[in-house]
Amino acid sequence: MPVGRSTSVHSAGAEWTDEARGLASRRRWEARAETPRAPRRFRGDRLAPYVLVAPALLIILGLRLWPLLLGVNFSFTGDGDRDGMPVGLDNYADLLSDPVFQIALRNVGLLALLLPVAVAVPGLLATFIFLRVPGHRVFRSVYFFPAVLSPVIVGSIFNLLLAFDGPLNSLIEGIGLGPVDWLGDPKVAMFTVVGVHIWATFGMALVVFLAGFSTLDPTLVDAARADGATVAQMIWHVIIPALSRTIQFVFVTTMIGMLTSMFGLIYVMTSGGPGGSTYLPEYYIWVQQGQMNRPALASAASTVLFLIMLVMGLVQIALLRRAGRED
Amino acid sequence: MKQQALWPAVLAAALVLAGCGSASGTKNPSDAAGGKLVVWDWKSGDKTAAAYVEKAKADFAKKHPGVTVEFVAQPFDQYYTLLGTAIQSGKGPDVMLFNGGGQLRDRVSALLPLDEFIAADKQRLAGWDAFAKDGKVYAAPITLQGHPIYYNKALYKKAGLNPDRPATTWSAFVNDCATITKATQATCFAVGNKEGAGIQFFMSGLGSGILTPKEYTDWIAGKRDWNSPNVKRMFELWKEANDSGLNNKGANSTALFNDAFGLFSSGKAVNIIGLMSDIGHWKDFREFLGADNVGVMQAPVITSGTTPSLPYDGGIGYGIAKWTQNPALAADLVRSLTSIDALHAFYTGAGAIVSDTTVKTSDGGPAVTTIVSSLKDGKPALHVALSSKTQDLMGRLSQQIIAGSVSVDDALKQLAESDKAS
Numbered sequence: 001m002p003v004g005r006s007t008s009v010h011s012a013g014a015e016w017t018d019e020a021r022g023l024a025s026r027r028r029w030e031a032r033a034e035t036p037r038a039p040r041r042f043r044g045d046r047l048a049p050y051v052l053v054a055p056a057l058l059i060i061l062g063l064r065l066w067p068l069l070l071g072v073n074f075s076f077t078g079d080g081d082r083d084g085m086p087v088g089l090d091n092y093a094d095l096l097s098d099p100v101f102q103i104a105l106r107n108v109g110l111l112a113l114l115l116p117v118a119v120a121v122p123g124l125l126a127t128f129i130f131l132r133v134p135g136h137r138v139f140r141s142v143y144f145f146p147a148v149l150s151p152v153i154v155g156s157i158f159n160l161l162l163a164f165d166g167p168l169n170s171l172i173e174g175i176g177l178g179p180v181d182w183l184g185d186p187k188v189a190m191f192t193v194v195g196v197h198i199w200a201t202f203g204m205a206l207v208v209f210l211a212g213f214s215t216l217d218p219t220l221v222d223a224a225r226a227d228g229a230t231v232a233q234m235i236w237h238v239i240i241p242a243l244s245r246t247i248q249f250v251f252v253t254t255m256i257g258m259l260t261s262m263f264g265l266i267y268v269m270t271s272g273g274p275g276g277s278t279y280l281p282e283y284y285i286w287v288q289q290g291q292m293n294r295p296a297l298a299s300a301a302s303t304v305l306f307l308i309m310l311v312m313g314l315v316q317i318a319l320l321r322r323a324g325r326e327d
Numbered sequence: 328m329k330q331q332a333l334w335p336a337v338l339a340a341a342l343v344l345a346g347c348g349s350a351s352g353t354k355n356p357s358d359a360a361g362g363k364l365v366v367w368d369w370k371s372g373d374k375t376a377a378a379y380v381e382k383a384k385a386d387f388a389k390k391h392p393g394v395t396v397e398f399v400a401q402p403f404d405q406y407y408t409l410l411g412t413a414i415q416s417g418k419g420p421d422v423m424l425f426n427g428g429g430q431l432r433d434r435v436s437a438l439l440p441l442d443e444f445i446a447a448d449k450q451r452l453a454g455w456d457a458f459a460k461d462g463k464v465y466a467a468p469i470t471l472q473g474h475p476i477y478y479n480k481a482l483y484k485k486a487g488l489n490p491d492r493p494a495t496t497w498s499a500f501v502n503d504c505a506t507i508t509k510a511t512q513a514t515c516f517a518v519g520n521k522e523g524a525g526i527q528f529f530m531s532g533l534g535s536g537i538l539t540p541k542e543y544t545d546w547i548a549g550k551r552d553w554n555s556p557n558v559k560r561m562f563e564l565w566k567e568a569n570d571s572g573l574n575n576k577g578a579n580s581t582a583l584f585n586d587a588f589g590l591f592s593s594g595k596a597v598n599i600i601g602l603m604s605d606i607g608h609w610k611d612f613r614e615f616l617g618a619d620n621v622g623v624m625q626a627p628v629i630t631s632g633t634t635p636s637l638p639y640d641g642g643i644g645y646g647i648a649k650w651t652q653n654p655a656l657a658a659d660l661v662r663s664l665t666s667i668d669a670l671h672a673f674y675t676g677a678g679a680i681v682s683d684t685t686v687k688t689s690d691g692g693p694a695v696t697t698i699v700s701s702l703k704d705g706k707p708a709l710h711v712a713l714s715s716k717t718q719d720l721m722g723r724l725s726q727q728i729i730a731g732s733v734s735v736d737d738a739l740k741q742l743a744e745s746d747k748a749s
Contacts (some may be wrong), residue, residue, distance in 0.1 A: 083436060100723070164577025184521070184580030186730050272523050274579040274726035275733070290408030292715060293433040295415055 127207035147203030151264030212246030372400030427457025429715030454641025471637025517596030519587030523722020532600030610678025
């Protein structure tokens with residue numbers, strides 16, 4: 001890069017060098033220069049970082065935090081006849097007494113319980129690929145395939161497969177078991193939808209696991225093999241400890257995915273039914289805002305969902321930090 | 328790491344502070360351009376409604392040549408969500424389409440009463456009640472929506488039954504179904520209750536054969552006795568029909584729109600409680616089964632002493648937003664949208680039973696003739712009288728009744744409470 005005294009870049013650079021030499025030398029330099037521009041240039045440099053982060057900060061404040069606060073504020077107003085009036089915590093009281101919202105919260109708990117399964121599936125499959133089971137190259141691409149399909153398409157495909165007179169039930173009846181109303185039985189439907197969600201999204205987690213495996217020291221695996229470890233022992237004593245950070249990362253992202261991206265599947269597969277058994281907060285918010293014309297109640301539900309996510313996020317960050325310390 | 332933890336903490340603090348805030352429900356009138364009217368609906372994009380929109384536009388252009396009308400077709404799935412946002416911000420279309428009943432009544436605070444504008448149409452059009460609240464009319468009906476019981480005449484013939492004399496009592500109806508199912512494998516009813524709408528159709532389609540005329544009138548007038556034996560009978564019958572195999576299997580996981588209609592159209596079910604307009608109606612079925620094979624029957628008598636009638640209300644209609652700048656101009660557009668020529672085009676194009684009952688329908692085949700001739704003695708549908716909140720609850724309970732996780736008594740108790748609250 002050509003260097004010229006006239007460019008401000010160079011001037012700034014010179015100033016930083018001076019600063020590195022110490023305050024005293026800078027004072028001397030300023031006295032020598034005796035130009036009125038020098039202090040201003042110095043102030044500009046101090047402002048520069050703020051100017052540089054300002055766009056990002058303004059976007060976060062203006063388009064994220066401010067609407068968030070408006071939403072929270074809105075949740076303390078009424079709907080319908082009481083539109084725009086302050087109603088205190090009425091919406092939250094309504095929410096807690098609404099059995100559908102209770103189901104939605106219980107389902108969040110169920111998702112948290114099913115989280116280990118959602119993490120174990122890609123984890124195990126990635127392990128098999130890592131251990132080079134026959135055909136592992138094919139599996140690697142096949143497993144990722146569902147991740148590129150939109151939830152609406154996945155939902156429609158499984159609607160057909162899981163219909164009461166659909167292929168899966170024919171298969172089950174073929175081996176002598178009674179048909180199951182996969183999407184019409186309140187006891188089964190939520191598990192079905194979660195199962196389909198795992199099927200549709202595990203490809204992404206699988207890729208993360210494979211990336212984690214690439215950092216695994218192969219000599220450890222070789223050593224375990226030489227010592228005559230079984231596959232189960234190898235997974236338990238070598239792979240899981242070595243990949244603990246990857247596993248935690250997948251836990252965090254999978255939980256967020258479950259809470260925020262199951263709307264499409266629920267919308268297409270069950271419409272929240274049967275009997276409200278597949279409601280999640282997200283779907284509840286949509287129904288209250290759009291179908292029931294209760295936007296303020298929907299805001300209250302959004303606030304609750306936000307708090308749930310916040311708590312989960314904090315817990316997970318704490319876990320990750322602890323894992324970081326252990327390293 | 329520290330910063331990551333700091334942000335949520337700052338957020339939480341901000342939220343706690345924001346919690347002290349108060350309501351902010353300001354409404355600004357829109358700044359719609361004077362020479363333009365914007366219409367929101369979910370119909371104008373359909374090919375079948377193209378002629379209707381053209382006719383209505385032409386009629387309006389004659390009266391107000393300088394005013395442009397823009398139709399914005401929204402996807403129906405998202406329609407009320409989008410409309411809710413528009414209403415909340417106090418800005419949006421001047422004229423908007425509504426479903427009659429709860430969907431309109433929940434939103435009258437954003438609408439202009441139309442009584443002074445539509446006096447001249449009051450007699451010509453039917454179905455006003457579905458668009459009225461507290462004695463004021465908020466939208467002008469363009470279609471009538473109801474729940475006729477359609478049956479597949481070809482399956483009747485195949486089973487050796489007379490397709491022109493369908494059963495008039497419940498026991499005869501069930502017997503006919505048994506005969507047909509034996510001969511053709513078709514189930515008695517095509518039911519889709521995935522959306523929870525199946526119970527609404529069932530209740531309204533068969534209700535006039537279950538409730539006595541007085542009970543029926545009381546129900547519509549808002550005096551609903553959820554403990555009466557006949558109301559209970561409706562819900563018991565809903566369970567019985569499913570348990571005894573009259574419905575297609577997996578009703579809870581079958582979508583009414585449009586899997587259940589598909590079952591009927593493909594001859595896998597003999598009867599369906601369908602619609603009169605929009606979709607799932609005589610014109611849709613005619614395309615698959617042939618005009619002569621689509622029959623319409625009165626509800627069978629289930630409780631003695633009842634007089635079955637066609638349940639129908641105003642279907643969809645156009646209302647005017649409170650924030651429109653020139654209400655008289657918007658009202659003229661609504662009148663053009665309900666003009667006889669436009670409505671005739673809507674009948675011809677989409678097969679809708681329109682609100683102007685003088686529109687000629689003689690070319691529509693036997694099903695539409697039966698429907699139109701039953702309009703005279705028809706009554707409002709039972710489920711339309713319920714608030715959308717109660718309808719939503721009823722949808723969920725109906726699924727649980729079928730699944731066996733809620734008893735009919737328990738469901739009635741919950742419904743009575745919800746009905747009382749709204």
